[in-house]
Amino acid sequence: MNILEFTGLVFSGSLMAGFLGSLTGMGGGVVIVPLLTLLFGVDIRYAIGASLVSVIATSSGAAAAYVREGFSNIRIGMFLEMATTQGALLGAIIASLIPTPFIAVLFGMVLIYSAYLSSRTPSSDSNNGAHDPLAARLHMDGTYPGSHGPVSYYVQAVPTGFSLMFLAGALSGVLGIGSGSVKVLAMDRAMHIPFKVSTTTSNFMIGVTAAASAGVYLNRGYIDPGLAMPVMLGVLIGSLLGARVLVGARTRWLRLTFAAVILVLGVEMIFNGITGKL
């Protein structure tokens, strides 16, 4: 196989990943590393570098659309980005000290967890806990466009959310993924931010988080232009196409199928990590 054929295949695979990722709302970044390592035999360090770049592209592309709709909360996003960028920097720095089989196993575990999360329906629990006075002082409480005009919401448990965001950033830095599922978990479950606000704000934050670790990876020589080019363009075009397809009744079926694929990839990553093939 020459570079021309390799580039074409990687582009097609990334296009598919981006398309399914945006259609199911799970993000395509999470399958790029297993795709490159398991299918194309790429070293996991190059794969993580290319994945990070594609994560920035899709996040920025999608966030551009979301911020205009008025769902994402830039204050919550910016405040929590302090945690995610610190985590991402730390994660990227320690990544070079972790043996690659461990990274493969950790990656597999995160894949299995994402598959589990996506097979459940999102929670929309009532906002009955104590309002965090810190959130009020930081002007985090806001409104989002509902069907009968703006709906206001109050943010809870800011310190818990902040800590979870540090973890999300660290995972993103070690594995080269967006960690969207952990971010949504922190905002939706811990801070009780409405689901639509959580997902769009999370998407908005992913680009900044990934940029913080991408700088470290670039300086360390993990980002190869020949590999990152088809991955970035493929995932970006795929996710833009996915966002344009009308979301119909088959989304749940698609989500479950994609979750099953992610589950298999997760098991495969762990197996290959333990047997020392990655």
Next chain:
Amino acid sequence: MSYPQPWNDQQMDRIIGMILRVGVLISALVVLTGGFFYLRHYGFNVPEYGIFQGEPADLRNISGILQDTLAFRARGIIQFGLLLLIATPVVRVSFSIIGFALQRDKAYVMVTLIVLALLLFSITGGGR
């Protein structure tokens, strides 16, 4: 709010959305251009990604990437596009500082400055 707001959050959202869109579009076009020349030069070589070697020094830092781009090296042009992509969130964060400053929101100017400092630390090779 007692003071007049020169910029509200909606206007900030709109400008941020535009920065992100333009940044991604420009970087994708630069990567595409570099990719075209890369495939024309190296298309029939054999890819070697199975063994990790790391990138050459010139593709690892901003000044090296700029030199390669000006010398019209294909891999350098792609890397320049990727650098623009990494810079897009940095520009977005920098703009937010101006936005929060115009709203006289000192707490968020501080928050955003911290995020920007972490990003600049990373992109200039501080975490290597």
